[in-house]
Amino acid sequence: MIDIELIRKKPEYVKERLATRDKSLTDLVDQVLDLDGRRRGIIAKVESLRAERNRKSKEIGKLRREGKDTSALEEEVRHIKEEIDRLEEDLRKVREDLRKLMLRIPNLPHPSVPVGEDETQNVEVRRWGEPKEFSFDPRPHWEIGEMLGILDFERGATLAGSRFTVVKGLGARLERALINFMLDLHTEKGYREVIPPHLVRPEIMEGTGQLPKFEEDLYRCDRDDLYLIPTAEVPLTNLFRDEILREEDLPIYLTAYTPCYRREAGSHGKDVRGIIRQHQFNKVELVKIVHPERSYEELESLVRDAEEVLRLLGLPYRVVELCTGDLGFSASKTYDIEVWFPSQGRYREVSSCSNCEDFQARRMNTRFKDSSGRNRFVHTLNGSGLAVGRTLAAILENYQREDGSVEVPEVLRDYVKADIISPG
RNA sequence: GGAGAGGUGGCCGAGCGGUCGAAGGCGGCCGCUUGCUAAGCGGCAGAGGGUUAACAGCCCUCCGAGGGUUCGAAUCCCUCCCUCUCCGCCA
Known part of the structure; x- marks a missing residue:
């Protein structure tokens, strides 16, 4: 608000x-x-x-x-x-x-945000890593996943319909490894790990801005009047609703792994193959609750914290600043991090890091008492650190070898307990 | 799911239908006292809104939330939410 x-x-x-x-x-x-x-x-x-x-x-x-x-x-x-x-x-x-x-009124874009109508006018801020040259035609991740027997689209559809996938064997372990790796990295940086509810009340969804405008994008449990969270941002940011924090409590850094549930209404025909766009996907989220005067520096460090994951995984990426027309409802300023997908020859979003300023804090009524004794709204930030499924897909594509096997990134080997994932 | 108890200011805890935004205690802040600490003494402190240049003054609202009864409700009635205890069920 x-x-x-x-x-x-x-x-x-x-x-x-x-x-x-x-x-x-x-x-x-x-x-x-x-x-x-x-x-x-x-x-x-x-x-x-x-x-x-x-x-x-x-x-x-x-x-x-x-x-x-x-x-x-x-x-x-x-x-x-x-x-x-x-x-x-x-x-x-x-x-x-x-x-x-x-x-229903969205947040005001920060003056520094480039003006533009849609994603074509987003501005690239920086790149890291060189897309690898393959001596063969790189396969899309869904082909690799099926060849390796770690992604099962047919059975996923049998169980729950399209956009649901079963991850198996070393694929499941790789996914779990990614989650643990990300959580370990972020908690070392000072984020506090949280396991929140995955179902929340309507007013919680209103607090972060999913409701009332985006009802169609959410799964709802009607009998109990609860919604499945589309991102851990929702429960994490709402953690301090209706509270007056002490100034010395700030900043608060939180991280959580949760599945995310999205109906993906209105995205028919987009990314129908693979695991880029699923109704249920895993994500490790970062949330910051900060002093209003420091939220923009906090945004920069938040992006860096998310980028760090990709650097350690050795995945080429770029950071993009969203233009005004592409900004999400609650955000004042947003950076997307996009990872390289060789089969598509382009970068795809794996993280979105936003400063919502006091927009969510007003809706949630989260304040702090400043040094002069006045109650002021906090600023809230959130960012993916990272979307796990998409990161998995990026690993399959970037680390694939001609025979269809996939090398496990160095930093994950202790977690996965394997160096290579091979067919069979 | 069943039975019962309860939700009051940062915390604990009183509260007769009018004089209660609410006693008292703890904690907090500011003075004074004081070798230091502790103690003591005095004072100040809730949230939202309207008016306004104003974080001054005045006024309104808020005692879990929402309704109702009443000239008047923290106090009476109803619904809901939450917490606790016991029983049942259960990973």
Whole structure:
């Protein structure tokens, strides 16, 4: 949620910033202004009536104790109450409308974010590693996975439908190795490991911005009114909702491995082969809860922490800064990390690192008490560190050999307890 | 799932339908006292909102959440959420 006071005080600025995402968003600002004006008008009336009621009710108490007649006053208060009830009904409606509207307005892009309409206008920031030259035609990971008997798409589909895959044998162990490797690396850097619930309440989804706008992308357990998390960002970031932290508690660094569940509504036809786009995939997530004045340096180090995984794995990658039009709903600024896929001859996203500033903190009501004693919203950041399934796919492709076997990256050998994964 | 108990300020814990945003204790902050520490004394401290130049003043709301009764509710009634105890079931 963006600060309504900012909308009130600098509506043109807010419109200008939102327009860099999508020009149609500026209308929403005018709607907010209108509703907010009405809301405050009603509040002023209700409150003065309430003050009057309070005074008169106290008066009644006093007179009664003195044994005097109060029926006339009581009648007055009854009328005031009716008036209050009417106004409160209006207020409830206006507030509800305003809230619904506010929850659907995305975060303002940071001024440093390049303006652009879609992913084609994202800006490459840096590259690391050289894509390997193969002496043969590199196979796509799904072919390698099937040849090695570690990826089973048919049985996955039998069990749960398309975009579900069964990982087997050394493939499963490689995946588990990646998870452990990533968690070990991040916890050494000071991130605290967490195992959160994978099912959360609607208001938790609202806190990080998945709801109300992206309901169709989520799996919901109707009977219990719970949602499956699409990323560990959701439970981790919400961990301190409705809390006032101490300044010295910041920054808080968290990491978690969880499966992620996404309906992938609207992505029909994209990445239908392989494990790039699955309804369920594993991810190790990084979350930071930080002092607002330091969130941008924290974003840079967050990206570095995620990059470190790929460096140690020896996978070529690049870092891309998302343009305004490609930015996610809650983010002010985002870097994507993309790893090289030889079979596709291009880089594919394995991590997305965002600074959400106080956008999520407002929704979750997570604050801290600063040195002058004022309560302020924290800034929240999140980043994949990394998407495990995609990293596995990248390893299969980048480390493949002509005979179909796959070399295990050096840093994973102790975890996997093998140097090579061979067919059979 | 069944039976019972309970949810009050950073923590513990009182609270008669009106004078309660709430006693008291602990913890916190600021003074004073004081070789140091400890103790003692005095004072200050909740959250959100409206008005406003204002983190001043005034006003409104908040005692798990939401409804209701009442002239008036932390106190009475209903629903929900959560916690604890016992029983049942269970990895």
